[in-house]
Amino acid sequence: RKEVEQDPGPFNVPEGATVAFNCTYSNSASQSFFWYRQDCRKEPKLLMSVYSSGNEDGRFTAQLNRASQYISLLIRDSKLSDSATYLCGSNQAGTALIFGKGTTLSVSS
Amino acid sequence: NAGVTQTPKFRILKIGQSMTLQCTQDMNHNYMYWYRQDPGMGLKLIYYSVGAGITDKGEVPNGYNVSRSTTEDFPLRLELAAPSQTSVYFCASSYSGGLNTEAFFGQGTRLTVV
Numbered sequence A: 001r002k003e004v005e006q007d008p009g010p011f012n013v014p015e016g017a018t019v020a021f022n023c024t025y026s027n028s029a030s031q032s033f034f035w036y037r038q039d040c041r042k043e044p045k046l047l048m049s050v051y052s053s054g055n056e057d058g059r060f061t062a063q064l065n066r067a068s069q070y071i072s073l074l075i076r077d078s079k080l081s082d083s084a085t086y087l088c089g090s091n092q093a094g095t096a097l098i099f100g101k102g103t104t105l106s107v108s109s
Numbered sequence B: 001n002a003g004v005t006q007t008p009k010f011r012i013l014k015i016g017q018s019m020t021l022q023c024t025q026d027m028n029h030n031y032m033y034w035y036r037q038d039p040g041m042g043l044k045l046i047y048y049s050v051g052a053g054i055t056d057k058g059e060v061p062n063g064y065n066v067s068r069s070t071t072e073d074f075p076l077r078l079e080l081a082a083p084s085q086t087s088v089y090f091c092a093s094s095y096s097g098g099l100n101t102e103a104f105f106g107q108g109t110r111l112t113v114v
Helices: none
Strands: A004-006 A011-014 A019-025 A032-038 A045-050 A055-057 A060-065 A070-075 A084-091 A103-108 B004-007 B010-013 B019-025 B031-037 B043-051 B054-057 B064-066 B076-078 B087-094 B103-105 B109-113
Touching (some): A032 A060, A045 A055, A070 A084, B004 B087
Parallel strands (some): A011 A103
Antiparallel strands (some): A032 A084, A055 A060, B087 B103, B087 B109
């Protein structure tokens, strides 16, 4: 079983929609969690770190559920510019950052 | 600010050739990583390093070698290139592997083995 798993999608939504992605992790010792955004043919860039208490940045909300070992990303009021692939990643202290396969979002007008 | 720099950006190799993908960072980061990304497959960890002189295997290390003689540089060596190594290779670095430490990525090297 892969350490980090995501639903690859694609998720096709209209502008203004709310969309949620989930990501599960198998290593209970994982300590840090992240959401990265990757545009086509570009490098991944950090979207948000995911904190135990949950965190919000504008239209984006990230949650962590340690009991069920998953993290989520909620995007409200989707924009065309949100179209991208969203990668979740996790690591234990002192080890490498491991990613899921990514979830593709396509927002249409 | 340069951040993480990878060279070359593109390369075509013939089967059996070898090459080194260069990666350098100017952020004084301890941790450096090499990933490969195949279409629709996310990022697979090849090797990583937690500091100069220390390297460790990731998920898919076969066919690759790395070294970390300095904090700044983390080259990836392909020996006897195979078509299965056709991929986009990303180098990344982070200050540490600790809590909520952001990893910064280079722009990638697109490698085709024919």
